[in-house]
Amino acid sequence: MSPVPRRLDVLEAVYDRLASRVVVTIMGAVAAELQSIGHRPNFFYLQHAMGLASSLGLGIALSRPDQQVVVLDGDGSVLMNLGGLTTLARYRPRNLVHVVFDNESLLSVGGFPTATSTGSDLAGIAAAAGVPRTATVRTRDDFVRAFDEALAANDLTTLVAKVEAVGPSAYVTGLTLLENRFEFQRHLRETRK
Amino acid sequence: MSPVSTDNSRLIYDALKGCGVRLVSALPETWLVHLIRMAEDDPDMILVRLAKEEEGVGISAGAHLAGVKSAMLMQNHGFLAAVNGIVSCAQLYRIPLLMLISFRGEFGERDPWQTEGGGVTEDVLRALNIPFEYLDHPSHVERRIAKAQTLAAASNKPVALLLCRDLMWEEPA
Numbered sequence: 001m002s003p004v005p006r007r008l009d010v011l012e013a014v015y016d017r018l019a020s021r022v023v024v025t026i027m028g029a030v031a032a033e034l035q036s037i038g039h040r041p042n043f044f045y046l047q048h049a050m051g052l053a054s055s056l057g058l059g060i061a062l063s064r065p066d067q068q069v070v071v072l073d074g075d076g077s078v079l080m081n082l083g084g085l086t087t088l089a090r091y092r093p094r095n096l097v098h099v100v101f102d103n104e105s106l107l108s109v110g111g112f113p114t115a116t117s118t119g120s121d122l123a124g125i126a127a128a129a130g131v132p133r134t135a136t137v138r139t140r141d142d143f144v145r146a147f148d149e150a151l152a153a154n155d156l157t158t159l160v161a162k163v164e165a166v167g168p169s170a171y172v173t174g175l176t177l178l179e180n181r182f183e184f185q186r187h188l189r190e191t192r193k
Numbered sequence: 194m195s196p197v198s199t200d201n202s203r204l205i206y207d208a209l210k211g212c213g214v215r216l217v218s219a220l221p222e223t224w225l226v227h228l229i230r231m232a233e234d235d236p237d238m239i240l241v242r243l244a245k246e247e248e249g250v251g252i253s254a255g256a257h258l259a260g261v262k263s264a265m266l267m268q269n270h271g272f273l274a275a276v277n278g279i280v281s282c283a284q285l286y287r288i289p290l291l292m293l294i295s296f297r298g299e300f301g302e303r304d305p306w307q308t309e310g311g312g313v314t315e316d317v318l319r320a321l322n323i324p325f326e327y328l329d330h331p332s333h334v335e336r337r338i339a340k341a342q343t344l345a346a347a348s349n350k351p352v353a354l355l356l357c358r359d360l361m362w363e364e365p366a
Contacts, residue, residue, distance in 0.1 A: 024255075044258065046251075046282065046286075047285075048281035048282065048285055049250070049251065049277065049278050049281040049282035049285070051247070051251075052247065052248070052250060052251030052254075052278055052282050053251070054251070055247075055248040055249075055250070055251025055252050055255070056251040056252070056254050056255040056258075056282070057255060058241070058251070058252055058255060059216070059241075059251060059252035059253060059254060059255020059256040059257075059258075059259065059261075059263075060255040060256070060258060060259045061255075062216065062239050062241065062252075062255075062256070063216065063239075063255065063256045063259035063260065063261035064259045064260075067259075081245075081247070081248065083243075083244025083245050083248065084244065084245075084248050084251075086244050087241065087242070087243055087244055087248055090242065091241060177285065177286060178286070178287060181258070181286045181287065184258060185257075185258045185260075188258055188259050188260060189260055192260060
């Protein structure tokens, strides 16, 4: 099988789409890499509480149906909140796109393999939970295509992107957690009709 | 008829509505059945039924950041299951959480499996530095819920109300 892309390259490929959406990420590499491309007030990085980024995205999506929400999740985080997939599917927010970067490892704590490395299929689990649109992609171009389709679909999508288990050299960034949180809240307030 | 008090559940529900709560997350538990049905029947309330209580912390955090007041309905064992989310999402990010926790396992508890949780709930709340108050009489329900919501909003922190047997359960002891 050909090598899977780096997450940073995938993020760069769709950064212009993210710039105009409400984005919630998990902790660690995803947060640091997105910030390295460019932080925006509509980006919120949940730097702990593994598993809850998708729940937080659901809370925003239900509260603000006028906004399209993109959650950038990871395999380790999703595995900590598999039940959350059933809640997502149950309420089926049509304004939420759930991306799972699957590097098959807990990278930031030393790269220990997760259960997706031994075959657990997160898109399959999401589909079985009732998420109406699911896919697994293995190349940058396939990701961009599937992500654009998800943004246009007007329905809940869980898109699993297989990526290489590489990340940034450091995870702590110059953006403090609370600064990000209050700026993000203010952004959502200012976009309310 | 379930001995869970419909009247007092209504009081609690109306008090939540009265302080602006528009989203409720919940996991069913005997004492909460009427409250959950009231949320379900209310077209002005978003009810999110959870698989596990910790999800409710994330949902309330999202709702808060998006400008919607929310409350969490759970049993004390659900509160125990949600502790990491409370600490590493709500407290870390200064999110106001209004938690209504059915206080199972206190005096009068008949279910043996509920008795351990009752003995640790208050100590865990104290250890987490979460302000809490008891709802054990209809006369103070509205005022205590309103004051809890006020403190949560002013402090940007979680607060808890313990729903007690004397309020929720009408069967003679």
